[in-house]
Amino acid sequence: MSNKRILVVDDSCLFQRLLSDVINAGDGLEVVGVASNGKIALSMIEELRPNLITLDILMPEMDGIQTLMELKKTWPSIRTVMVSSLTSEGSDAALDALALGASEYAVKPTTGGGIAAVRSILADDLVPKIEALCGVEKQQVSSECSIKDPGVPADFGLSRVKTRKRSVKGAIDLVAIGVSTGGPDALAKLLSQLPADIGVPVVIVQHMPAEFTAKLAKRLDGGSALQVVEAQLGDTLQPGVVYVAPGSFHMVLERNGGDVVVNLNQDEPENSCRPSVDPLFRSIPPIYGSKCLGVIMTGMGADGLKGSEALSAAGCPIIVQDKPTSIVWGMPKLVAMAGLAQEEVPLDRMADVVSRYVKGSSVVKSSTAANSDIYKHTTIAGRRS
Numbered sequence: 001m002s003n004k005r006i007l008v009v010d011d012s013c014l015f016q017r018l019l020s021d022v023i024n025a026g027d028g029l030e031v032v033g034v035a036s037n038g039k040i041a042l043s044m045i046e047e048l049r050p051n052l053i054t055l056d057i058l059m060p061e062m063d064g065i066q067t068l069m070e071l072k073k074t075w076p077s078i079r080t081v082m083v084s085s086l087t088s089e090g091s092d093a094a095l096d097a098l099a100l101g102a103s104e105y106a107v108k109p110t111t112g113g114g115i116a117a118v119r120s121i122l123a124d125d126l127v128p129k130i131e132a133l134c135g136v137e138k139q140q141v142s143s144e145c146s147i148k149d150p151g152v153p154a155d156f157g158l159s160r161v162k163t164r165k166r167s168v169k170g171a172i173d174l175v176a177i178g179v180s181t182g183g184p185d186a187l188a189k190l191l192s193q194l195p196a197d198i199g200v201p202v203v204i205v206q207h208m209p210a211e212f213t214a215k216l217a218k219r220l221d222g223g224s225a226l227q228v229v230e231a232q233l234g235d236t237l238q239p240g241v242v243y244v245a246p247g248s249f250h251m252v253l254e255r256n257g258g259d260v261v262v263n264l265n266q267d268e269p270e271n272s273c274r275p276s277v278d279p280l281f282r283s284i285p286p287i288y289g290s291k292c293l294g295v296i297m298t299g300m301g302a303d304g305l306k307g308s309e310a311l312s313a314a315g316c317p318i319i320v321q322d323k324p325t326s327i328v329w330g331m332p333k334l335v336a337m338a339g340l341a342q343e344e345v346p347l348d349r350m351a352d353v354v355s356r357y358v359k360g361s362s363v364v365k366s367s368t369a370a371n372s373d374i375y376k377h378t379t380i381a382g383r384r385s
Helices: 013-024 038-048 064-074 088-099 115-133 183-193 210-222 277-283 305-313 331-337 347-359
Strands: 004-009 029-035 052-056 079-084 104-107 174-179 202-206 227-230 241-244 250-256 259-265 292-296 318-321 343-345
Touching (some): 013 052, 029 038, 029 115, 038 064, 052 115, 174 183, 183 210, 202 250, 202 277, 210 227, 250 277, 277 305, 292 305, 292 331, 292 347, 305 318, 318 331, 318 347, 343 347
Parallel strands (some): 079 104, 174 202, 227 241, 318 343
Antiparallel strands (some): 250 259
């Protein structure tokens, strides 16, 4: 099999070399060209035919955002990874890029810690994403996860993909979502289509660093009839409110009298991730029993598999995003292969399917009514919207 072709776009000669060296050391990857700005990169695509482009965000003449917009017009099938610093400005720009169709983002390290440290960070963060986005068969995890994935069982092959047809009885009291690579765009589409009167809390683990999750929640809130917040310690779950786990913290649920509250901790990463889906999912059955819908969406790695096993053992239904609409069909694939999913669902149908399970009915209602803002401007524990 031929190597996947990568075009590196960065105005720094040092980072052109560092990125090229690290990517060329990856499995099945080859850097076929470098460019110092977006205008030059666009002129090279016809000849080089890259599978994926890494884009620096801040560049002269044509920056990464402008380049991405032009790229999506002419070469929409080319995957893109935005390379951004974790500054406030950088995280805003990275989220802009994801909203415009970038496949992923990656941390651009500073050189203060030395060149060896930069190489190590790029190898741990960027390369696994490129491998996954290019379809290189290697189970790794994404940037938001702090150490390498220990891997998944070698006998998990595509031949084992199956859905579980066990009937699900009764309404759902909680929706719990795990998502990684490609998640911001997928979540935006899902939450924009969920009805404002959904009537249950929604909890989300999206693999992201701390600098990103508050801004992600704010952006999702702006596009949804539901209220979307970055979860805080002690939040009491309220119907119609979406809680996004903050970066660098595991989010788990606990009962406090008649309420269910958010607890946050910085225990060791699980599946190389913090936040991790598994701790959240494990915390749910003692509180909700079988009355939770588990949702695993696009992402690489194995996070969410063991947590889904815990939900399934308690009788909770689980759905996964299907392969054609996933940026990386890693997390949902493993849950499907384990036979834990009731359904594999295209992204454009996800909101309707979630609503069907929540209502405990086979009737799928159309999503959000614009005139139903009852939950959007409510007061939730310890906050005012």
